[in-house]
Amino acid sequence: MLTLLRDLRNLRRSIALPAAASTGSLAIRHVDCGSCNGCEHELTLVSSPVVDMARYGLGIVASPRHADVLLVTGPVTTRMHAALLTA
Numbered sequence: 001m002l003t004l005l006r007d008l009r010n011l012r013r014s015i016a017l018p019a020a021a022s023t024g025s026l027a028i029r030h031v032d033c034g035s036c037n038g039c040e041h042e043l044t045l046v047s048s049p050v051v052d053m054a055r056y057g058l059g060i061v062a063s064p065r066h067a068d069v070l071l072v073t074g075p076v077t078t079r080m081h082a083a084l085l086t087a
Contacts, residue, residue: 009057012068026069029061029063029069029071030073031072031084033074035074036074047060064087
C-alpha cells in the first residue's frame with residue numbers, strides 16, 4: 001500500500017495538480033466497483049494511526065466533486081462504467 005501512496009504522490013507531481021487552498025493535500029474518493037473487499041481492508045489499515053496516510057498528504061473525501069483522484073477498486077462492471085465516466 002505504501003507503493004500506491006508513493007505512486008499517487010508522484011502522479012500528482014507529474015501532472016502538476018494545483019495544491020488545495022488550505023492543506024495542500026491530495027483528496028481521494030474511493031469507488032468500490034464490486035471488489036472482494038481486500039482493497040477496502042488495505043485502505044482501512046492505511047487510514048489507521050499506525051500508517052496515517054494524512055502525513056503523506058493524502059485524505060479520503062466523501063464526494064467526487066471534492067476529489068482530485070478517483071481510486072477505483074474491483075472490476076469495472078457494465079453498470080458502473082457510465083457512472084465512472086461521468087464522475
